[in-house]
Amino acid sequence: MDWDRRAFVKFAVGGVTGLHLSPLVWKLMDDVSIWTQNWSWVPNPADGALAKANSFNPATGTAVKVRLINSRIIPKDAYNPDGKAPRTRAIRVEGNPEYPLGLGIGGVVPQDASALQNAYLGDVRVKAPMVLDKTTGVYKEISWGAAIDMVAGKLAQLKKADQAQRVVAFGDNPDNTTGQILKAFMAAYGSPNLAFAPRAEDTLALAAGLMLSQPEIGFDLLGAKYILSLGTPLLEGFGAPVAVRAAFTKWRQGGAKLVQVEDRASVTASQAAKWVACAPGSQGVLALAMCQVLLAKGLAAEGSLNGLDDFKALVDSKFTPKAAAHATGLKPVAIEALAVEFGQAKQAVAVCGPGPGNEPGRLGDFMAVLALNALKGNLGKPGGVVVRGALPLKPLAAPAGASAAGLKGAARYAGHSNPLTMAAAALAGDPYKPKMAIIAGANPAYRGPQAGTFAKMLRQVPFVVAISSYLDESATLADLLLPAGTFLESWGDAVTPYGQAQASYGLHKPLLKIQPKSKAVGDALLMLAAKLGGEVAAALPYKSMAEALKARLGDGFKKVAEKGWWVQEKVSYGFNGSVDLQAATIAKSLGHQAASHGHSLTLAAVPSLRTCNNSEPITPHMIKILTDDTLRFKDQTVVEINPETAKHLHLHDGDLVTVDSTEGGFQARVKFFAGARPGMLYMPVGLGHTAFGFYRRGRGGNYNAVAKAEADAVTGLPVWGLTPVHVRKV
């Protein structure tokens, strides 16, 4: 055959056709696509019947609904090789529009919306009771029974040796049922060393108790027409954020005026009708100066106020607008104008609250604000300061004989209920060194005050037990880990958030079994009490947390458990108590101002709902929503500084600096922000975890570890709002 043109074409066409009829091309194409793209596993979420369950997030005070899927098919895949994933899973946490304090909006805060990430992220959960093998440094799983035996054995041994006081405990919230159980446990066991995370609730209760003889008070934010917020992060985490935001929406719609007194151009300051840029930590002085104007101009309400003469003498001598001008950095006329505006406004309330780092605040500041409210005459009136109703709760049953014996035991020793002094005394061995520590559902080695000091103490204690949901900073220092359930997996409750006018109560129940071996913190303590027997078991005669809650709520339990919340129906107006202005106490608390000791700048916190600073950690989704500047330089801490201050220090935007305080130093990048007060340095709070896996570990710095805590001159409660620092360019 001649190899002519026709033959070539025939051969080529035949070849191509033949090749295409064989599987070779398709096989090669398939291989090429597989090997060039190498698709990894993409999850295929199982569908199923949808249900919604009511719950309550105790960390944020939000009533929520949890969407549950009852999966029809459980896929077997790389992450679930044996197909044993639980059938019921939660796919979403959303707001509960029925919650009255949310005004039907049904909103949430980022922490609620991403709560499932904290619950499901197994890498950072405590999955089973684990004991640390001190020779190898590896945790070994043990049974709940063995773990409880171990702790009870050590407790019994110490008690027998008359060293019960050497057991220290730290809890999260003293007012909820878990806190009450922990209190009863420690009292019956005989140790006075029990501390809780310090809160503004404590300061407000003390101030109100002293001045109004009513510790349970709130600010009627929903009824107010003029709101003067003195240094509070009103829109950045005050009280239950969802309820405060609902009130804010009402102000916007109803034309109420919000005035924010603060040193930084925060979210609240920007959303306020007026921002009074006052020096940091001087809000108490400003409130007193405003009191002076009200009294001098005859704008103060008529009525009997005990100690008015002393109070008048105090403000006239030390807190006139002229005298306050230096401390507050405001012009006397501005103070006067603000006081007159407040005095003449209808339904006006002055609000005090936690500081930006979520610290409890100074007693004097709170008392000054309450005095301002008393002079305004808004006590018990709509839009004023009101006394809250009682919660529908019975106290924990405490058999008289047993608990009295326990308390007598506890009272024999010097003890600390303040984490700041507890850690300092323990480190100094003054008068003794603790032999055992119980961390019950809290993370003191991360949160303030002086997280570093607390962590140091935990490292020195020979036996640390942590009842924790997460492998957090405190749990990683523990010798024995007990798995606690998150609010989605366990029984628990939450009492009225800070400063709320209506009493409210939240109850969460086990909806899921994400970590099947986890138990409520209260359950672990009750198991321990039962094992210890004697006085402790008698003080806590409950088999489980659910039983304790049932006993406390009585007949109302079923309804509250179903709804997830209880709210006082109406704000109770009317105030028939007496008011004591307590000028001497105010003067004592405010007289002690932190000296800067020649430091160049002052470090303060920037609160935000994007970072959160409460009992639960930041979630991976929340790392995604940080502002562009918060982690602009990868994981480095970014501190805000006023451009003018930076100019004096020869700093440029983005410069690397060393920030030194008495607590130690850290490196940070500076970010220019015109809204930062000159002479100040601002740092976000809620970042800088040293635990919690790759999403969160090492992202920024921990404000709580670098802030210097001081004791309030009257209450002794730690205050860590302002830290004097030196800044040096690297």
Added chain:
Amino acid sequence: MPVATGEHLYGMVIDVDKCTGCGACSVACMSENNIGTLPDETDKIRSITWLRVYQIDNGRPYPDTEVAFFPRPCMHCGGSWGGFFQQDADPEGHHTPCVSVCPATATDYDDETGIVSQIPTRCIGCRYCVAACPYHARYFNWYDVPWPGGLEQSLSPYVAPRMRGVVEKCTFCYHRYQQARDKEFAGGEFGEMDYQTACTEACPSGAITFGDLNNPEHQVSKLLRQRHKHAFRLLERLGTNPKVYYMTKREWVRKRADNYLPGEKIHRFAVGS
């Protein structure tokens, strides 16, 4: 020719004066739409946030500084449709920027709802749409999203998780529209509250309102009628015709919504005229 010929025209009104920048909308969106978290989310260029909350400030020195927030979902640009109450065609003939450049029909403008769809399984990852979107609302999956330690258990079955190499963006929670239509088909009613986006529900200040701009009874339409003087859209002068409206009483916030020259007067588009 008006683009929206269908029954519905879904849009959003965001009250900037109520927004406190907490980010609840953004996180609620992530949990609703199965948006994953990369190991390092500090790199904002590659971080995926369908609804991103931008912080702006007025640029004035202390103590006159003020900040505000622009929550930015996909704008669902309508293109040649003159805006609310202004049914005339845009004489310049603008179009939805992303839809017109997509070579794979992976994104489309739905005439029935006015929603700009995104179909990840059709996407070939060319990223023309990412480049075309003036709002940076489109995100490319540069990496595989890890779902470590049981995190995939929290995924919603209503939205498919995306693979590496495709573009994704806000869909106005289109699956919720489908669910509402399913309910209607089964004999139920399709009311205003039956189709709401996750961000709208999550906002604790009630700053986001969502609904049908074609329906005068819906809250979005009422708001735009009542407060048209305060309403504006982002980068309006581009003629993209977004369906996400913002509202503010603050002039400086409004000025930040577009690129103005120093001293230039704010160009007011005919919203509700």
